[in-house]
Amino acid sequence: MTNTTVISAKNLSLTFETNDGPVHALKDVDLDIHKGDFVSFIGPSGCGKTTFLRCMADLEHPTAGSITVNGVSAEEARKARAYGYVFQHAGLYPWRTIGGNISLPLEIMGYSKQDQQDRIARVLELVELEGFEKKFPWQLSGGMQQRASIARALAFDADILLMDEPFGALDEIVRDHLNEQLLKLWARTNKTIGFVTHSIPEAVYLSTKIVVMSPRPGRITDVIESTLPKERPLDIRDTPEFLEIAHRVRDGLRAGHAYD
Amino acid sequence: MxxxxxxxxxxxxxxxxxxxxxxxxxxxxxxxxxxxxxxxxxxxxxxxxxxxxxxxxxPAPHQVVAEIWKTTGEMVAKGRAFSKRSLIYHSWITLSATMLGFVMGTGFGILLAIGIVYNRVMDMSVMPWVIASQTIPILAVAPMIIVVLNAVGISGLLPKAMISMYLSFFPVVVGMVKGLRSPDQMQLDQMRTWNATSGQEFWRLRLPSSMPFLFASLKVAMAASLVGAIVGELPTGAVAGLGARLLAGSYYGQTIQIWSALIMAAALAAALVALIGLIQRMTLKKMGMVQ
CATH class of the missing domain: 1.10.287 (Helix Hairpins)
Known part of the structure; x- marks a missing residue:
């Protein structure tokens, strides 16, 4: 891991004006994400973790402070296609095959036909969906669809992967499996990953850095650098080290709630 | 079975x-x-x-069937399928106006829907007029359309097709506006993350998403278009077409003729709607949207 800063937020605030008065989704958030980091954002609903991720993706616009992605503004980074974004729902187009879905961003970005084919094959192998290229989304399980949507986010050359509760709608067993796969994929591709979750074990298991957030106003209460090794079998979750980090995350979440 | x-x-x-x-x-x-x-x-x-x-x-059903046979099958057998007394001839007259009106109405409806979806001003201003247009009884408007168009030298097929269009664009507008707006916020955000142009968003996301809505609308539009063509023939003293047959039948108390024209119109509508259903199945199957 180098120390190049990929995403940097300074005094970032975002206030939504609603009929019930202003809602402070984010207030004075400072965070640096380095190249190759796996950063999880955890907190109760309304803590602004998804909003923060959407600010990085230029899907929301901060009302104060600044955010840079790859050293430029979030908007420029989006226009340069600096990141792949995975939503909570796979959002595959039902009228396109899995291969067709993966080539969708590639078509939009103007990759050549041959290049598209090569990339489809490569990313399907990465998410272990070889042989499913010609299948339609409805022929795949929920977990497989989500893997296909990750493959789609990996297909173009973005060094950053932003994931908004990508496994939130899946059951525990599938989730474990996908977590393991995601770690392998991260190790192989060396991407910088921003990952929103509300599961403590998931955050601790995956991350090199855990950002604990709390609501009203949305802010960061703790940033935990994980001491776990990069190589993580599933049963690392039973080690004292793992439990200690999980404990600290829980404390951070509780501290955030003490405010209201 | x-x-x-x-x-x-x-x-x-x-x-x-x-x-x-x-x-x-x-x-x-x-x-x-x-x-x-x-x-x-x-x-x-x-x-x-x-x-x-x-x-x-x-008239009893067998009388109507006999009349229909006399004016279709028998005429064909005599090689006079397109004589003025043949129901096939009259059906064809109405069908051609229906199809032309349907195509114009569908095209106009889709264009209006695109305008409404992409242009806020059109969204606020056009929709109320579209709805108002359908509250006017078509029987009242039809003669005026025909008279006005006749005055500028347009007669024959086109005025009737215009009335068909007037009735058939409405379901297409309503369906397509809903269809083009059917992609959810997440799908639109996704397009943004790829920095897609609005053209790419339209062709790759909005238009394919709207297909099921389009076909549902087309079925209604087709039926409305046929009604429009028949209504267009009624108040104008048209000499050919199913509407003319209905009118002539009612002048001379030829109830059997009226009923046979009615049944023919119903069969025609059913066949046209079924045809759209078939195209719908084929299209959606090709798109992988039906299992």
Whole structure:
């Protein structure tokens, strides 16, 4: 891991004006994400973790402070296609095959036909969906669809992967499996990953850095650098080290709630 | 096979009610005639008479079928399928206006929907007019459209097609506006993350998403278009077309002719809607949207 800063937020605030008065989704958030980091954002609903991720993706616009992605503004980074974004729902187009879905961003970005084919094959192998290229989304399980949507986010050359509760709608067993796969994929591709979750074990298991957030106003209460090794079998979750980090995350979440 | 039984049951019930109603409605005339001729009618004679009058209040089904056969199959056999007395000729006249109106209405409807979805001003201003346009009774507007177009030298097929268009663009606008807006916020955000142009968003996301809505609208539009073509023939003294047949039939009390034209129109509508259903199945299957 180098120390190049990929995403940097300074005094970032975002206030939504609603009929019930202003809602402070984010207030004075400072965070640096380095190249190759796996950063999880955890907190109760309304803590602004998804909003923060959407600010990085230029899907929301901060009302104060600044955010840079790859050293430029979030908007420029989006226009340069600096990141792949995975939503909570796979959002595959039902009228396109899995291969067709993966080539969708590639078509939009103007990759050549041959290049598209090569990339489809490569990313399907990465998410272990070889042989499913010609299948339609409805022929795949929920977990497989989500893997296909990750493959789609990996297909173009973005060094950053932003994931908004990508496994939130899946059951525990599938989730474990996908977590393991995601770690392998991260190790192989060396991407910088921003990952929103509300599961403590998931955050601790995956991350090199855990950002604990709390609501009203949305802010960061703790940033935990994980001491776990990069190589993580599933049963690392039973080690004292793992439990200690999980404990600290829980404390951070509780501290955030003490405010209201 | 299982779906045929309910259909046949309903058809059988319709025939029973129809024959019964024919007896009930045509009895006064039969009795009146019998009284004038000083004959006493037995029940079977009465029933036979009510089912075979020349100008019945309600013709029996077999009379209508016979009339339809006389004006279609028999004409074809004589090689006069497109003579002025053939129902095939009249159906063709109406069908051509229907199809032209349907194509124009669909095109106009889709264009309006795109405008409404992409332009806020159009969204606020056009939709109320679109709805208002359908609250005006078409029978009141049809003669004016034909008179006005005639005055500027347009006659024949086009005025009728315009009336068809007037009726058929509406379901297309409503359906397509809904269809083009059917992609959810997440899908639109996704397009943004790829920095897609609005053209790419339209062709790759909005248009394919709207297909099921489009086909549902097209079925309604097709039926409305046929109604429009027939209505376009009614108030104008048209000499050809199913509407003209209906009108001529009512002038001369030719109820059998009216009913045969009605049945023909219904069959035509059913066939056209079924055709769209078929295209829908093929298209959606090719798109992988039906399993």
């Amino acid at each position: 299982r779906s045929l039984l309910p259909i046949f049951t309903v058809v059988a019930a319709i025939f029973v009610i129809w024959y019964g109603a024919a007896v009930a409605l045509n009895t006064p005339w039969a009795k009146d005639q019998a009284k004038r001729n000083n004959v006493e009618l037995s029940f079977t004679e009465l029933v036979a008479d009510t089912w075979s009058q020349k100008k019945p209040k309600l």
